Structures are given as structure tokens and as C-alpha cells.
Amino acid sequence: MRTLTRLLAGAALATGIAGAASAQDDPFTVGFVYVGPTGDFGWTYEHDQGRLAVEEEYGDAVETVFAESVPEGPDAERVITQMILGGADMIFTTSFGYGEATNAVAAQFPDVYFEHATGYLREHPNVSTYSARFYEGRAVIGHIAGHMTESNIIGYIASYPIPEVIRGINSAYLHARAVNPDVEFRVVWAYTWFDPAAEGEAAQALIDAGADVIMQHTDSTAPQAIAEEAGVITFGQASDMYQFAPRPRVSSIIDDWAPYYIRRVGEAMEGTWEQADTWDGIGAGMVGIGEMTDAIPEEVRASATELMERIASGEYHPFTGPINMQDGSAWLAEGEIADDGTLAGMDFYVEGITGEIPN
Amino acid sequence: MIVDPVTLIVALITISTPVLLAALGELVVEKSGVLNLGVEGMMIMGAVCGFVTANEVHGYATLHEIVWLDRLAPTLAFLAGMAGAAVLSLIFAFLTQFLMSNQVATGLALTLFGLGLAALIGVGYEGQPIPEVAKPLPAALREIPVVGPILFSHDFVTYLAIFAVFAIWYVLRHTRIGLVLRAVGESHDAAHALGYKVVRIRVVAILFGGAMAGLGGAFLSVVYVENWVQGMTAGAGWIALALVVFAAWKPGRVLFGAWLFGGIAALQLRLQAAEVGVPVALLDASPYLVTIIVLVVMSSNRARAALNAPAALGKTFHASG
Numbered sequence: 001m002r003t004l005t006r007l008l009a010g011a012a013l014a015t016g017i018a019g020a021a022s023a024q025d026d027p028f029t030v031g032f033v034y035v036g037p038t039g040d041f042g043w044t045y046e047h048d049q050g051r052l053a054v055e056e057e058y059g060d061a062v063e064t065v066f067a068e069s070v071p072e073g074p075d076a077e078r079v080i081t082q083m084i085l086g087g088a089d090m091i092f093t094t095s096f097g098y099g100e101a102t103n104a105v106a107a108q109f110p111d112v113y114f115e116h117a118t119g120y121l122r123e124h125p126n127v128s129t130y131s132a133r134f135y136e137g138r139a140v141i142g143h144i145a146g147h148m149t150e151s152n153i154i155g156y157i158a159s160y161p162i163p164e165v166i167r168g169i170n171s172a173y174l175h176a177r178a179v180n181p182d183v184e185f186r187v188v189w190a191y192t193w194f195d196p197a198a199e200g201e202a203a204q205a206l207i208d209a210g211a212d213v214i215m216q217h218t219d220s221t222a223p224q225a226i227a228e229e230a231g232v233i234t235f236g237q238a239s240d241m242y243q244f245a246p247r248p249r250v251s252s253i254i255d256d257w258a259p260y261y262i263r264r265v266g267e268a269m270e271g272t273w274e275q276a277d278t279w280d281g282i283g284a285g286m287v288g289i290g291e292m293t294d295a296i297p298e299e300v301r302a303s304a305t306e307l308m309e310r311i312a313s314g315e316y317h318p319f320t321g322p323i324n325m326q327d328g329s330a331w332l333a334e335g336e337i338a339d340d341g342t343l344a345g346m347d348f349y350v351e352g353i354t355g356e357i358p359n
Numbered sequence: 360m361i362v363d364p365v366t367l368i369v370a371l372i373t374i375s376t377p378v379l380l381a382a383l384g385e386l387v388v389e390k391s392g393v394l395n396l397g398v399e400g401m402m403i404m405g406a407v408c409g410f411v412t413a414n415e416v417h418g419y420a421t422l423h424e425i426v427w428l429d430r431l432a433p434t435l436a437f438l439a440g441m442a443g444a445a446v447l448s449l450i451f452a453f454l455t456q457f458l459m460s461n462q463v464a465t466g467l468a469l470t471l472f473g474l475g476l477a478a479l480i481g482v483g484y485e486g487q488p489i490p491e492v493a494k495p496l497p498a499a500l501r502e503i504p505v506v507g508p509i510l511f512s513h514d515f516v517t518y519l520a521i522f523a524v525f526a527i528w529y530v531l532r533h534t535r536i537g538l539v540l541r542a543v544g545e546s547h548d549a550a551h552a553l554g555y556k557v558v559r560i561r562v563v564a565i566l567f568g569g570a571m572a573g574l575g576g577a578f579l580s581v582v583y584v585e586n587w588v589q590g591m592t593a594g595a596g597w598i599a600l601a602l603v604v605f606a607a608w609k610p611g612r613v614l615f616g617a618w619l620f621g622g623i624a625a626l627q628l629r630l631q632a633a634e635v636g637v638p639v640a641l642l643d644a645s646p647y648l649v650t651i652i653v654l655v656v657m658s659s660n661r662a663r664a665a666l667n668a669p670a671a672l673g674k675t676f677h678a679s680g
Contacts, residue, residue: 069590196591196593197583201370205632222586356636
């Protein structure tokens with residue numbers, strides 16, 4: 001697998017070098033490091049759409065290169081370094097696990113701009129982090145799921161026990177319970193971002209355990225295919241997954257990175273780029289809710305849309321007290337809103353979720 | 360009951376099908392004395408060729424409203440998956456049997472080449488529609504409690520895989536063809552001296568291994584995931600290779616191993632869904648741990664290990680001697 005990535009990275013770089021050499025006026029080169037294949041129709045697909053939007057926006061002034069299926073960990077450091085040696089002026093690393101590698105390379109190349117998605121490490125002035133408030137979207141689909149479930153068991157395919165994923169589970173659960181006090185969440189940790197067979201197995205296990213609504217925080221469409229056969233409903237993850245509408249996919253959370261990528265690349269080219277920690281949600285358009293299909297009753301569609309609008313306008317925050325932690329101790333008092341620091345490092349379930357977070 | 364045993368058994372039989380097919384193919388290849396490490400590459404070629412064929416035939420049949428062709432699409436897809444992977448394995452056969460290249464290096468290269476070529480062939484096919492694969496047995500049989508889902512709810516390819524276990528066992532053990540194949544794998548020089556065409560037999564075995572791996576890959580993309588995505592086999596080919604060693608080159612044990620590995624995977628997900636506190640990482644790693652333990656046990660007794668492994672495994676043959 002590692003050698004494959006090496007080859008892919010090499011191929012991507014070769015294109016990059018060839019492109020840079022042939023252009024007379026040396027375009028600004030932007031490199032993207034992806035955790036999955038661009039054809040996953042999920043997480044990586046949307047980042048690649050962002051890359052294409054950057055190319056479209058700036059035309060010949062920008063050159064982009066990318067490496068797919070790069071393993072998280074030390075190997076990423078080598079891929080990033082090779083990209084820069086190949087002429088990249090700016091690097092987007094688009095998965096949580098690239099954090100240390102991104103910062104390690106940033107120390108060696110102070111003139112290159114680094115943008116790390118969903119991370120928190122900014123050890124050097126040339127490293128920014130950015131993420132989307134996916135939990136806002138999860139609140140909306142949790143609301144729909146709470147209404148739709150008849151067995152009152154909602155299955156959740158989780159990837160890794162990191163704050164990003166735990167936050168999503170908590171947000172979805174809180175809003176499902178708000179409309180359906182009997183709802184239960186069953187969480188299966190797949191320990192992968194992208195493995196169609198494993199994700200499909202996880203979906204099947206949850207369905208066999210009685211779940212009639214499946215949510216996923218992994219990137220492939222395999223759970224959708226399994227759910228379709230079993231007659232249960234799902235939500236598109238990261239990308240719209242509209243090919244599974246109107247059932248099983250009844251709505252989706254869509255990541256839209258294009259506006260952010262266009263803005264940051266523009267700033268870097270103009271020299272106005274500054275280190276930042278961006279965390280945008282539905283309001284800023286970084287998180288979108290895919291079309292709600294007819295499989296959802298009309299009044300639920302209306303209430304979900306209303307919830308979405310209240311979140312977008314800032315009127316309502318998905319983590320508003322009173323909320324207790326899983327062990328019953330108080331977290332947020334009545335009307336209190338969670339601060340971003342706690343959300344960013346969230347490592348606990350809220351009260352009512354019965355499972356345990358693996359360590 | 361925390362975990363429903365019936366759905367667990369149904370799931371593990373389905374999950375293990377691709378790996379079982381690939382491992383059976385590799386078993387025959389290794390019995391002929393050839394080590395082909397390109398199983399992963401051949402599986403993914405089968406997956407992409409199968410999916411592309413299913414999609415193209417489906418599109419054509421829908422456009423011209425040919426119902427029988429649409430029904431035939433999955434079968435054609437399986438054949439295409441087998442053919443695609445067999446063609447890939449032919450490259451391996453040519454390099455190792457005629458140019459006498461190193462089998463380990465060539466097999467690894469085959470995996471890399473297969474993954475890359477499959478990604479290239481599959482561009483644009485992600486998320487495209489394919490026809491539903493009909494179950495071979497009538498739905499009424501599936502309604503029988505306990506026995507129905509376990510015995511009668513599977514896909515044609517799954518039954519084929521289990522049938523192949525018995526067929527391969529019988530052929531290797533009780534037929535002249537099997538005896539010749541094993542002779543070639545044990546001592547190619549002796550087989551050659553007796554007048555058997557060592558290279559020809561090995562090429563056929565390699566092609567068979569490719570076709571089986573391809574069928575496993577096609578099952579994954581056409582039946583199980585119903586989609587094509589790059590790198591979708593995600594290491595199933597390597598598990599198939601481990602399985603052959605684990606099974607000590609015995610078809611029955613390959614079936615047992617495939618169900619054991621599939622069972623562990625299916626069980627750990629179900630224990631999680633039932634909220635039983637299990638160390639997930641340990642269960643996830645257990646197939647590999649079991650393989651290591653079996654390898655250690657096998658190699659601890661030299662005579663026994665030598666009895667099971669084909670003696671000429673991985674050795675290059677040339678008629679001159």
C-alpha cells in the first residue's frame with residue numbers, strides 16, 4: 001500500500017514538475033494531500049472539487065498537484081516534502097492525521113504556506129488550520145433521524161475516536177433525543193476512513209442489531225448500498241451521495257471547501273495570507289444540507305429546515321445547555337453555550353448515550 | 360441474546376466469499392510450485408472489469424429495452440472479472456515461466472500494476488448504476504426460520520465458492536490431474552523427467568488462480584458494495600495469501616480459515632453494536648495474530664512443515680536443468 005502511494009505521489013509530482021517547467025511565468029503551485037481516492041464520492045471527492053474550483057477561478061495563474069490515498073503518519077511527511085521540492089508554494093493537507101507531518105515540514109520550509117484540515121496544531125507562523133462545523137449539519141440530520149426511526153435504534157458508523165467524530169455523535173444524538181426521548185444510539189467504530197467492505201459490514205451489523213436509520217462518519221457509499229437492500233434509511237456523508245436518493249439516502253451533509261480554498265489561495269498569491277484557525281459552519285456555507293427527499297414527511301422537512309436556518313443565522317447553537325456529560329455530571333447550565341475550545345477537544349459522550357468511547 | 364447467531368453466520372459467509380475465492384485460486388497456484396503475490400492486484404482488476412461490464416451491459420440493455428440481456432449482465436460481469444484478472448495473471452505467467460524472473464518481485468509488481476491499471480480503467484465509473492443481482496433460490500426458502508437465512512439466502516457466487524472448495528479438494532486428492540499438478544509443485548525436475556510439461560501446467564494454474572481472484576473481486580464490486588471505488592479491495596488479497604499458509608495448503612482448512620477470519624470481523628462489529636465492551640483493536644488484529652501463531656506452530660516442527668508446503672514453491676524451473 002505504501003509503495004503504491006509512493007508511486008501515485010511520484011506520478012502526481014511528475015505532472016507537477018512537468019507543468020511547472022513548461023509554463024513560462026511560473027504559476028503559483030498548490031499541492032493537495034488526500035487521505036482517500038478522489039473517486040470516493042465522499043470526503044476526498046469534495047476536497048478535490050475545491051481544488052478544481054481553485055483552478056477554474058485563477059486559470060493559468062495557478063497550477064495544482066495532488067497525491068491520493070496518502071497514509072496518515074510519518075509517510076505523509078515525505079509526500080509533502082517531495083511536493084514542495086517539486087515546486088509547490090502552498091500545501092493543503094486534508095485529514096486530521098496529517099497534523100504532525102504538516103508542522104514538521106512547515107518548520108523546514110518557512111516560505112511555503114500550509115493549510116491543515118480539521119487539525120489544531122499550528123506550531124509555525126506558516127501553518128493555518130481550518131475545519132467545518134459539521135456538528136451543525138449533524139444536528140439537522142439527527143433531528144430528521146429522531147423523527148424517522150420506528151425501532152428507536154439509530155446506528156452510527158464511526159471512524160476513529162477523535163473529537164471531530166465524537167462531537168458529531170453527540171450533536172446528532174442530542175437533536176434526535178429532543179424530538180424522540182426513547183431514541184438509542186448504537187455506535188460501531190470501523191477504524192478506517194475509507195474501506196467499502198468494512199463499512200458495509202459495519203452497516204450490516206447495525207441493521208442486524210435493530211437499527212432502522214444508519215448514519216456514517218466514514219467516506220464510502222458502501223453503507224448506502226447495504227441499507228438500500230435492507231430497506232432502512234441513511235444520510236449522505238461529506239458528499240451528497242445523491243445517487244442513493246430518494247431512499248435510502250433521505251438527506252446529506254455536504255462539505256463545501258471551494259469558497260475557502262479560493263479565498264486562501266488568493267490571499268497567498270497576493271501576499272496577504274495570515275495564520276488563522278477557521279471554523280465555519282452552515283452560515284458561512286462550508287457545511288450544506290443536501291436535498292431532503294419525499295421519504296421524509298413534510299412537517300419533518302419543515303422543522304428540519306427551520307432548525308437549519310436558526311443555526312445558520314446564529315440564533316441557535318447545537319450545544320446549548322442544559323447538557324450533562326455521560327456520567328451525569330453537569331457540563332452546560334441552562335442556556336449556556338459550549339465554547340469552541342471544549343468542542344475542539346471533545347472526548348466525552350453526553351448523557352443518554354450508552355456506549356463507551358474506545359481509547 | 361446479545362448477538363443474533365443467525366445473522367452473524369449469514370454475514371460471515373457473505374463477507375468471507377471474496378477472500379475464499381482468491382485463496383482457493385492461490386492454493387492451486389502454490390500447489391503447482393508457483394508463488395504469486397499479485398493476488399491483491401488481480402482481485403482489484405476483477406472488481407473493476409466486473410463493475411464496468413455490469414454497468415455497460417446494463418446501460419445498453421436499458422437503452423434498447425432488452426430485458427434478457429439486463430438479466431444476464433451480472434453473469435457477464437463475473438465472466439469479465441475472471442477474464443480481466445486472468446489476463447493480468449498471464450503477464451505474471453509470461454515473466455516467471457518464460458523469462459524466469461523472480462516470483463516474489465514479479466508478484467509484488469503485479470499487485471502495484473493491477474491497482475494502478477484498475478484505477479485507470481475505472482475512471483468515471485464510480486457511483487454508476489448496475490443491475491440488481493438476483494438471488495438464485497426462491498424467496499420462500501429464505502423464510503424458513505434459522506435454516507432458511509443460513510443456507511438459502513446467499514448469492515450464486517457464494518455457493519460456487521463453497522462448491523469450489525470440494526471440487527478443488529477432490530481434484531487435487533483423487534484425480535490424475537491433481538496428482539500431476541502436485542508432482543510439478545513438489546519436484547519440477549522429476550515431473551519434467553517423467554515427461555510432464557511443467558511450464559504449461561504452471562501457466563494453466565496461474566490463469567486459474569487469476570480467474571478465481573477476479574471472481575472474488577467482481578463479487579465485491581458487483582454484489583457486495585455495488586459500486587466501484589479505487590483501492591476497494593483494501594488488502595483482501597493479502598489476507599487471501601495469509602489464508603493459504605494458515606490453511607497449510609488444504610482446501611477444507613481454507614474454508615475454515617476464511618469463515619474464522621470473516622467471523623471475527625463480523626462478530627467484533629456486532630459486539631460493538633450490542634455495546635459489549637471489547638478491545639476493538641485487538642479483535643481487528645486477531646486474524647493476523649492467528650496467522651502468525653499458526654506459522655510459528657507449523658515451523659516449529661520442520662518435518663510437518665515440509666510435508667505441507669509444496670517443495671518447489673517459488674523455485675524457478677528451466678528444462679536444461
